[in-house]
Amino acid sequence: MMSRLLSLRDSREATARTARRSAWWQRALPRGQSLVTAIPYGWLLLFFLVPFLFVLQISFSDVEIASPPYRALLSRAEDVVSLVLNFGNYRYIFGDPLYFDAYLSSLYMAGVTTLICLVVGYPIAYTIARAPEAKRNTLLMLVMLPFWTSFLVRVYAWMGILDNEGLLNQALLSLGLIGEPLQLMHTQLSVQIVMVYAYLPFMILPLFSNLVKLDGRLLEASADLGCRPWQTFLRVTLPLSKNGVIAGSMLVFIPAVGEFVIPELVGTPESLMIGKVLWMEFFDNNNWPMAASVTIVMVALLIAPIVYLHKREEKALARAAQR
């Protein structure tokens, strides 16, 4: 008995030794792998998390006439290191309806933009995905073509179209459809039009890459089982493209909330969006802590639904696995 145990231990040690001896290069391999995966993590850490922490820190600070124009959180007097956190910025944001309105109108504009982009972008993405392969690349190129010109130039082009003496009004006037020019520029409508225009490709591309993977046989199976084309769309195509819809909506919604340039150039001065508030706090008031707080609240507003969706997805997956 004893000897058997002993020999067992011996053999175990022997295998461990051979493993140690032979596997140095094998063990180097996973290390190389983790090195490769470390690059994107390092990137995110350096260019996202660290700046974010800076912003977070500034948001708990006060304005000070200095360079940079805010008080450091940690201060040392003699042997005492004191950490002073100022929650006043946040209290101010939640207290002043100006900020609330700005957030609300930003979320509203971004939401409407996302919805319109989805309704307009889905058929476009679907058509491209179902087009013959040779045509597909050309169509995708057309979607991406505007990116080759500067964003600002494109917004200026829209100003040329929507202006009182712009192309659209002139065309409508010469057709006799209207008697006097429509006020299009500097309205909510013009902001909406240009935002949809600017963000549409970000909706189309993820939707396309999802829809192009859709198995045509599933559509045939649906027809075979009695679905008319529109029923097939509602029961098969749309549910299966859910991830593309979510990805596209996020890609449009998130940057649209913080959009600054478009409302500034084609919007009304009265409607305040959060991007504009941020700009004013930062450049006009030179109030970095306030600007930082506005940013942090915005990020929180955007991250909360994403985290919620993610958690729900995880739960659904766990449920499916349990069955």
Place this chain on the structure above:
Amino acid sequence: MAESSLHQAAKTAGAKSYLQIVDVVKKFGDNTVVDHINLSIAKNDIFALLGSSGCGKSTLLRMLAGMETPTSGKIILDGEDITALAPYERPINMMFQSYALFPHMTVAQNIAFGLKQDRLSRSDIAERVERMLELVQMKKYAHRKPYQLSGGQQQRVALARSLAKRPKLLLLDEPLGALDKKLRQQTQLELVNMIEQVGVTCIMVTHDQEEAMTMAGRIGIMSEGQLLQVATPGEIYEHPNCRFTAEFIGETNLFGGHVVEDEPDHVCIHSTELPRPVRVGHGITGTMGMPVWLSLRPERVGVSRRQPVASGNWAAGTVGDIAYLGGFSIFHVRLDSGKVVKASVPATHWREEAAPTWNEPVFVSWTDNDAVVLTQ
């Protein structure tokens, strides 16, 4: 009078054949994929379209399902012309080649998919789904998603889904093509049992002759868009009507030759590859001297060391290759003409003596009823 008797004839034909495919042609551009196919199938028949890939069998199936429209011709099901109907209007359901189960739905939801379209009440749907799950023995897995199932389980869900609507015609596209070989053989008869239990007319498409012969009551051999022969598996194997069928189904030895004696009850064929004329114990529709092919199945060829006493139907040669397959061996015997004849000999044949070995001189022989004359 003549007209009414014609009408009568059409009616009786209609009663016998549940599905009629009338002169159907399908062209893609200049390419004729399905070439004037005529076929009628009786109710509750299981019919297999057998052919190699690109022979047009899948296109024909897709025309039945409504996913392709015939260039010309008609498809009549249960007395109704369905040629122009859209897939969703046809009382036909299909089990797709790789099943095409909806990945976002559970097994039960997949089966209920078509029933919801029929606007059945919720309780009716639940009951029908339950029965289908029972039929394919998948009750335990009702709430799983397709990706959580094995290939065989997916196949059964696909069958349940296509049977749930009680179609007049069930189409199976390579029903077992996605399964591995062992599972395939086991599933063949299981599938037939389920189909017969429901009692549905069924057309399957396959390139696997074993699958077709095991499952189908009748088989249609297709090649280059044409139906070459339609018959029971036994008839097709024993009495192929052309060279293609003889070679496509099972193994065979083919000899080219011409008719030297043509009697009502027998013919004699002379082939340069065989030493003496072959006597075949059935008449043919042909003329003296016409070129024909002789098909001789390997299991019909005997191998012996002793010279046969009969005057014909044998040849001398030497053993080339031997493929030992356990229960039987296949001897490749090289005749004096240079032609290699394959003979499949059961192991039990060699009880008295040892089996011939490589390079041993042997005789191959067969009887009057073993060879089949092919005129096409």
